[in-house]
Amino acid sequence: MADASRPFNNVLVIGAGPSGLLLALLLKQKGINVHILEAAPELDGQPRAAHYGTPAIPEFYRAGIIGKIASEGLVLNTMCWRSSVDHSRTAGFHAGVLKDVDGQDLRTHCYVLQDLDKLMLDEFLKLGGTIDWCAKVTKVGQDEGGKAWADVEGREQRVEADYIVGCDGANSIVRRSLFGDEFPGFTWDAQIIATNTYYDFEGKFGWDDANFIIHPENFFMAARITKDNLYRITYGETPGLSREEYIARQxxxxxxxxxxxxxxDEYKVITISPYKMHQRCAPKFRVGRILLAADAAHLCNPWGGLGITGGFVDVGGLFDCLVGIYEGKADESILDLYSEKRIEKWKTIIDPISQDNFRRVSDKDPATRFERDEWMQALKKAETDDAYRKELLLGFMAVRYDFTQHYHRK
Ligand SMILES: Cc1cc2nc3c(=O)[nH]c(=O)nc-3n(C[C@H](O)[C@H](O)[C@H](O)COP(=O)(O)OP(=O)(O)OC[C@H]3O[C@@H](n4cnc5c(N)ncnc54)[C@H](O)[C@@H]3O)c2cc1C
Structure with a gap:
């Protein structure tokens, strides 16, 4: 039932991936009607994100899910880069200094995406949120001065809403409806393979929670993702082979x-998937009543876990903007600011840092990387200086932007 006292009544989220589910949950917790359209029959089970960086953590607190993430998942305490020759530690850090920052544990948290998605979906459904599975959106649009709408494959009737948010991932149909194939940026001429593998890096070799091994071809990451020694091992491969060839070569x-x-027989591979990597950002994250967030809006390579970390920060910002409008504390122009500020943050922080992260791990001359790398040198210096380390690690919080500062003053 429409509430005439409110500036809008409902939001349609396209995609039940991590960004769509977090946005839906946050909005529903504020009493806003949200419906999700999801193309697949169930949540995605591919090995993708597992680590959520410092800037994303306040959103887990807001959504009330941090307790379960922390108790069922892990916090990432130690992280380093290692030589590919003898695997010795080049530089790294202990994140203990982020354990209590104004009452929040801002260390990177780790919880496999399927589990996180299920947690958010369950919470959303408990609040009366609704979702249509097998509802593949083929086009979105909006009527002049009226509602936004989505066409769903095989259905005659359009789904209408006051706002549509495209959380439909890298191949977003929402973004394509707005901008066609325009998705400025580039695709790396490189191939990576992501696996979930049982191998006791810590017990057998004393490795950190997350380890990056620098080499032009044989670069890899080994990061713990569960308490029972399941690690995400992601490594570089020759581009252009088939999935079967990658599996056979592993x-x-x-x-x-x-x-x-x-x-x-000394390890156990649970999942294995090849991925291409991209650095791309949509021209705008808002056109009228249609909005974009997370991978639908921007892509970066996964080295350093900035993908959905940045996506969750988008979602938190968009939530503040929509709630501001809903509660009469902001007018619709705040959504233009959402687009402007989130694009700025992607271009000035996420894109350059994630590019550096991949160039660092795949450096052509690993032996001299440290001498050329100000970030690694700063971390080395910070190893024995807690205050400096805290300052460096909290620097990532600059990815966030507080939209509530633009609410109307009373
Ligand atoms: C190997 C790898 C490791 C990664 N590790 C990390 C990490 O540790 N930390 C991190 O921050 N990021 C990481 N990322 C990135 C992260 O996985 C993505 O940023 C994240 O999954 C994007 O979430 P999303 O909700 O935007 O989109 P998606 O996860 O792609 O979800 C989109 C959803 O929309 C649905 N959908 C698509 N099209 C339609 C349609 N037409 N109609 C209806 N529904 C539709 C899809 O079925 C899907 O459920 C990693 C990525 C890879 C590849």
Missing amino acids: PAIFEKILPGHPKP
């Missing part, structure tokens, strides 16, 4: 690059 690569040179 045992020889692990034997070559991993510490201990293990044979297949």
